Structures are given as C-alpha cells and as structure tokens.
Amino acid sequence: MKELKVGKNDAGQRLDRFVAKSVPLLPPALLQKYIRLKRIKVNGKGSKRDVRLQIGDMLQLYINDEFFDRPSAENAFLKIANPTVDIIYEDENILIANKRPGQVVHADESDDIHTLINHIQAYLYQKREWNPRWENAFAPALCNRIDRNTGGMVIAAKTAEALRIMNEKIRNREILKYYLCITLGRPSPAAGTLKNYLLKDESKKQVYVYNVPKPGAKTAVTYYKTIQSRGELSLVECELLTGRTHQIRAQFAAAGHPLLGDGKYGVGEINRRYGMEKQALYSYKLICDFNTDAGLLNYLKGKTFEVKNIPFLQEYFS
Numbered sequence: 001m002k003e004l005k006v007g008k009n010d011a012g013q014r015l016d017r018f019v020a021k022s023v024p025l026l027p028p029a030l031l032q033k034y035i036r037l038k039r040i041k042v043n044g045k046g047s048k049r050d051v052r053l054q055i056g057d058m059l060q061l062y063i064n065d066e067f068f069d070r071p072s073a074e075n076a077f078l079k080i081a082n083p084t085v086d087i088i089y090e091d092e093n094i095l096i097a098n099k100r101p102g103q104v105v106h107a108d109e110s111d112d113i114h115t116l117i118n119h120i121q122a123y124l125y126q127k128r129e130w131n132p133r134w135e136n137a138f139a140p141a142l143c144n145r146i147d148r149n150t151g152g153m154v155i156a157a158k159t160a161e162a163l164r165i166m167n168e169k170i171r172n173r174e175i176l177k178y179y180l181c182i183t184l185g186r187p188s189p190a191a192g193t194l195k196n197y198l199l200k201d202e203s204k205k206q207v208y209v210y211n212v213p214k215p216g217a218k219t220a221v222t223y224y225k226t227i228q229s230r231g232e233l234s235l236v237e238c239e240l241l242t243g244r245t246h247q248i249r250a251q252f253a254a255a256g257h258p259l260l261g262d263g264k265y266g267v268g269e270i271n272r273r274y275g276m277e278k279q280a281l282y283s284y285k286l287i288c289d290f291n292t293d294a295g296l297l298n299y300l301k302g303k304t305f306e307v308k309n310i311p312f313l314q315e316y317f318s
Contacts, residue, residue: 002068006057015042016049019059025067027081034063066133074139075132077121079113085123089305093162093297094155095120095140096286098307101151101278105142117142120156130158143167144177147246149263152179152283152307165297169290170243176287179238179248180227182280182312183257184270186234191225194251198244206264207246209254220244222251228317232270233260235317249279260312280312 004022019031019040031040038046039062042053053059069075077083086098097120099105105116121140124130130140143155143166155175157163169175197217198207210217221241228235234257238248246265252258253265260266261276271277288294290301 002061002063002065004059004061006053006055006059008055011053011055013053014049015040015047015051015053015059018053019061023061023063023067024071025069025075025078026063027079029081034061039063066131073107073112076107076113076115077118077125080118080122083119083122083126085116085119088153088307093158094143094166094300095124095158096305097154097156099146099151099154101149104148105145105154108148110148116154117156124158138163144170144175144243146283147249147279147281149261149278150281150283151310153286153305154283155286161296165295169288169294169297172292173241174288174290174292174294176285176289177240177243177283178285178287179240180282180284180310180313181236181238181248181252182260182316183234183236183252184232184260184267185257186229187224187226187236187252187255187257192223194220194222194224194255196220196251196254198247198250200245207244207250209250218242218244220247220251222248230317233316235313248281260316276312280316282307282310282312284310 010018016031016035032049034040035049041047041060042051043058044060067078087095088098089096097116099116103116104111107115124140132139138160140156140158141163143157143163146152146154155166157166197210197213198220199210199214199217200207219242223239223241224236226234226236240247249259249262249265258266260274260280261271262279284307286305288300288303294301
C-alpha cells in the first residue's frame, strides 16, 4: 500500500483523474475497477470516482508496487489491462503466438503500447507467471519477428535459457519457417529458388534487390512452390533460408510477381480492385528440425506448429 497526500495544486481534481496522473502506468480500466473495489481509498474510506479532492486528503492505494515505477519502454506492458494473444502453443519455456496483420512486434513510431511483445508480457504478468520485480534483468522476449502487415507465428521465450537456445536454432536454420502468399501472375517455374542480394534503405524503410553482390547487401534465399493458380492470382508456399527484411515481398516483386495487397512493392491499382490494404503473406508453419542438442527444449524436436485459419486463403483459395 502507498499513500498520496493532496496538496493545494491538486485540490479540486476528481479522484480518478488525480490517480491517473499520479500513477500513469495504471490502465484506465483497472483504475476504475480498483475504485469500485475500494482498493483506492480517500482518508481510509471507499469513494466514488468523481469525488473532488480537498487539500490534505490522504489517499491509500492498494496497488502493486510496479505500477508506481516511472513509465518506460520496459514497463509499457502494464498499460494493457486486457491482453490479447492468439496462442498457438504454450509451455513453461516458450509461447508461440499468431500475430494479427497490422500489429507491430516491437515498439515503433506508430505504436509503443499495443505491440505483440507488450501483450505477451502483460498476459504472462497477469497470470502471475512473470513479474519484472522477480528478475534481475530478463524479460520475456521474441525470438523472431515479422513485418507489421504480415500475419503469423512469432516465438516468444519465457526464460533466458529458452531465448538463448531458440536464437541459436534459428541462426543455425534448425527452425524451418514456411509462409503462404498470394502473388500476381504465375511464377515461372512453378517451383524453384529465389536467390539474390538485398540492400536495406533505413530512411525509406524498404529494400532493393540486386542479382550481383553489392556493398552492404545481404544474401537472401527463398524456396517456393506454387500450390494453386486462379486467374491472375497464385497461391505460393515459401520456405525462408535467410530472414532478411521484406525478403519474400521484395524478391517476388523483383521477379515480376508482387504480392497482392503489398502497398510498398505491389501494384496499387490491383490492390484497390481487390480491396486489399495489407500484403497477402502469412507465416503459417514452423518445424523444429533440430539436428543438434537443444538442451531443455529437446522435447520440441520434430514438432510442427501450424496456423489453420488464414483470412486471405479462405477468401481467394478456399
């Protein structure tokens, strides 16, 4: 329990507004709930949210200590009262979430609160599986990331050891990552390999594709096979051998088959005709293809995780 004393500069404010300013990490919905439950008292008694505070009033706040910390990127998860995480798989070491298109995985200029990692941390905090005050440094972290407007599976590690192992397995290509996408036109050949070099322009937040090495460019390799074609659209499965920024989107655009809905590398006229505002790209399958020891994660060897319901798949290739 913490106490706050109302000074003359704060007198006259409503109870809920004063507490909101004094405890900025406390989500508004939780603030109102705590007032109703009398976990926020005025002079030792329960009170209504719209009561006007007087000079000298003493507030008793029966709220977890972490809500009184200074707001920062590390505790932004506390602002999420009702975390939303579509869980594909979870155990004591990892969690695999199905990220919705439009959500960012980490904070950026568009969103610093409702990111995937913040929702995962809020979920684990509220189920009392993790609390930053129990740890010296570790916080649940993502092992892989996907673009904002791409949907699909993202792995989160709940422990430092799980994070180390998963990062090692991804780096050594022992986690096989498969995507489904819709391309414009029919890739030729119907199955093959896209291999070229991607150079990222940080200022424009896009990459450029080259068929020969360039200073600063990184090798990008994607296996693909066409599953089905209907009219001007093709459903294609891709396996990533490298994990470069915008890899699938940029490579298929360079090959003359941009992704449907891609606002950066695609064809605006066609996207508008189909009403697609996000690229038709989904990280839909992961395979734990471990060929070296995985320590405490050995039990995942050989396991496959898959998303069954993909919106654009049902709409165009049901």
